[in-house]
Amino acid sequence: MKCNIQDNIGNDFLDHAVQQLKAGKKFVLVLDNIDLDVKVHDMRSDKQNTNVHAVATSIVSDRVSSAHPLDNGP
Numbered sequence: 001m002k003c004n005i006q007d008n009i010g011n012d013f014l015d016h017a018v019q020q021l022k023a024g025k026k027f028v029l030v031l032d033n034i035d036l037d038v039k040v041h042d043m044r045s046d047k048q049n050t051n052v053h054a055v056a057t058s059i060v061s062d063r064v065s066s067a068h069p070l071d072n073g074p
Contacts, residue, residue, distance in 0.1 A: 017059055027061040 034054045
């Protein structure tokens with residue numbers, strides 16, 4: 001059976017995010033799409049240009065509560 005370490009890491013972070021949400025913590029999801037064209041120097045039937053599409057994700061949690069901000073400064 002093939003073990004995909006990326007799936008294991010993703011599942012661990014998802015479990016951690018669910019625990020933080022249940023504890024009342026707030027966070028935002030940051031998404032960034034990555035698109036690039038990979039062009040071959042000499043195009044042939046077995047060597048074609050390709051497009052690569054990927055998405056990078058990140059969860060950013062609040063380290064300082066913003067529920068009751070102060071009025072006397074930043």
